[in-house]
Amino acid sequence: MKIGFIGWRGMVGSVLLQRLHEEGDLERLAISLFSTSAPGTTVSIHGSAYDLLDAYDLAILSSFDLLISTQGSDYTKAVYQDLRDRGWAGFWVDASSELRLAPDVGLVLDPVNLEHLEEKIDAGIRTFSGTNCSVSLMLMALGGLYEADLVEWISSMTYQAASGAGAAQMRELMFQMKAIVDALPEDMNETDPSVLEIDRRVTQTLRSADLPVTSIGHPLAGSALPWIDSEMPETGQSKEEWKGGVETNKVLNRLERPVPVDGLCIRIGSMRCHAQAFTIKLKRDVAISKVEQLLAEHNPWVKIVPNNKDDTLRQLTPSAVAGTLSIPVGRIRKLSAGPEYLTAYTVGDQLLWGAAEPLRRMIGIIQARAFSS
Numbered sequence: 001m002k003i004g005f006i007g008w009r010g011m012v013g014s015v016l017l018q019r020l021h022e023e024g025d026l027e028r029l030a031i032s033l034f035s036t037s038a039p040g041t042t043v044s045i046h047g048s049a050y051d052l053l054d055a056y057d058l059a060i061l062s063s064f065d066l067l068i069s070t071q072g073s074d075y076t077k078a079v080y081q082d083l084r085d086r087g088w089a090g091f092w093v094d095a096s097s098e099l100r101l102a103p104d105v106g107l108v109l110d111p112v113n114l115e116h117l118e119e120k121i122d123a124g125i126r127t128f129s130g131t132n133c134s135v136s137l138m139l140m141a142l143g144g145l146y147e148a149d150l151v152e153w154i155s156s157m158t159y160q161a162a163s164g165a166g167a168a169q170m171r172e173l174m175f176q177m178k179a180i181v182d183a184l185p186e187d188m189n190e191t192d193p194s195v196l197e198i199d200r201r202v203t204q205t206l207r208s209a210d211l212p213v214t215s216i217g218h219p220l221a222g223s224a225l226p227w228i229d230s231e232m233p234e235t236g237q238s239k240e241e242w243k244g245g246v247e248t249n250k251v252l253n254r255l256e257r258p259v260p261v262d263g264l265c266i267r268i269g270s271m272r273c274h275a276q277a278f279t280i281k282l283k284r285d286v287a288i289s290k291v292e293q294l295l296a297e298h299n300p301w302v303k304i305v306p307n308n309k310d311d312t313l314r315q316l317t318p319s320a321v322a323g324t325l326s327i328p329v330g331r332i333r334k335l336s337a338g339p340e341y342l343t344a345y346t347v348g349d350q351l352l353w354g355a356a357e358p359l360r361r362m363i364g365i366i367q368a369r370a371f372s373s
C-alpha cells in the first residue's frame with residue numbers, strides 16, 4: 001500500500017507524525033510526504049530523509065493507494081474532487097470538516113464504530129474524515145452508554161482548548177498571559193499591591209487596545225469565550241454546537257433516528273485539552289456502579305475517576321491529561337432532577353484522540369481490510 005501524507009508540518013499533522021513514529025508506522029509503512037510550500041526540498045524527520053513531493057501534482061497524488069491529509073479544508077477543496085474526477089479510486093483520509101457530512105464519507109473513530117467503518121470499506125467507500133474533536137472525545141468517554149443504548153438525550157457543555165482554534169491562537173494566548181503579567185509590578189510580593197489593585201491592572205490590560213488579539217479576536221487569557229466557529233442560521237447554535245448533534249449521530253450511524261445532543265461550546269485558556277460537562281437523560285434508571293462498568297469496559301483508554309475531590313482534582317484536568325491518550329471520566333453521579341438524570345465530566349487531548357489518533361488507526365484498518373491478501 002503506497003501512502004502519501006499531506007499536512008505533516010501543521011499542528012495536527014505533526015502530532016500524527018509523532019504518533020506514527022512512536023508506533024513504528026512511519027518506518028514500517030514507508031510513507032511519502034507532500035508539501036504545498038516547498039516541494040522538491042529534502043527534510044530529515046525522526047532520523048530519516050524525505051524528498052517532499054508536490055501536494056498539487058494530481059498525477060503524483062493519484063499514484064498513491066492512500067492519501068492522508070491534515071492540510072485543512074482549503075487544500076481538500078483544491079484537490080480532492082479533481083483527483084476523483086480524473087478517476088482516482090484510492091483512499092482519502094482527511095482531518096478537515098470539508099467532506100464530513102457527504103453521504104458517501106465515513107467518519108473515523110474506530111473504538112466506537114469499527115464495524116461500521118469496515119462495512120463502509122467493504123461497500124467500496126474510499127473517503128473517510130476525522131470527526132470534530134469535541135465529538136470524538138465525548139464518544140470515547142461515553143461510548144459505553146451509547147453502545148448499551150441507554151442515552152435518551154445529552155446536553156454537553158464544553159470547555160475547549162486554544163489548540164482547537166489553531167497554532168496561532170495557542171501562541172497568542174501565551175502573549176495575552178504575558179501582557180497580563182507584564183502589567184503587574186516587577187517587585188510584587190505576597191501583600192503588595194493589594195489584590196484589588198492586581199485585579200484592576202489585569203482587567204485594564206484585558207480591555208486595552210494593546211492586548212494581542214489578532215488571531216483569537218478577543219481576550220481569552222483570564223476570560224472565556226462562549227462562541228466557537230460561525231453562526232448557524234435560525235437555531236441560535238454556533239457551528240461547533242451544531243456539529244455535536246450531527247457528527248455524533250453520523251459516527252454512531254444513527255442519522256435516521258438521532259440521539260439529541262446539544263449544549264454550549266466555550267473556548268477557555270487551556271492549551272490542548274478539551275473538557276466537557278454532560279447532563280445525560282438515560283432511557284431508564286441505571287445504578288451508578290453499572291454506568292461506571294459500562295463506561296470502563298467500552299475501550300482501553302477510558303478511565304473512571306472516583307467522584308471525590310482529591311481524585312477529581314488530580315486526574316480530571318488538562319494539566320494531568322495533556323499529551324496522553326487517556327480519557328478520564330469522572331463527576332459521575334445522579335442529578336437531583338431524578339434517577340434517570342446523570343452527570344459526568346471528561347477531559348481529553350484534542351490533538352490526540354480529538355484529531356490525529358483516529359486517523360493514524362484508520363491507516364491500519366484500511367491496510368487490514370483492503371490490502372491484506
Ligand SMILES: NC(=O)C1=CN([C@@H]2O[C@H](COP(=O)(O)OP(=O)(O)OC[C@H]3O[C@@H](n4cnc5c(N)ncnc54)[C@H](OP(=O)(O)O)[C@@H]3O)[C@@H](O)[C@H]2O)C=CC1
Binds near residue numbers: 072134
Ligand atoms: N478533527 C479534529 O478534531 C481537528 C481537525 N483539525 C483540522 O485539521 C486541519 C489542519 O489543522 P492544523 O494542523 O491546525 O493546521 P496548521 O495551520 O497547523 O497547518 C496546515 C499547513 O500549514 C502550512 N504551514 C504554513 N506555515 C507553517 C508553519 N509555520 N508551521 C507549520 N505549518 C505551516 C503547512 O503546509 P506545508 O508544509 O505544505 O507548507 C501545514 O501542513 C484543519 O482542517 C483543521 O480544521 C484541527 C483540529 C482538530
Ligand SMILES: N[C@@H](CC(=O)OP(=O)(O)O)C(=O)O
Binds near residue numbers: 096131134163164228
Ligand atoms: N472546532 C474545534 C476544532 C475542530 O475539531 O474543528 P473541526 O470540526 O473543524 O475539525 C475547536 O475549535 O476546538
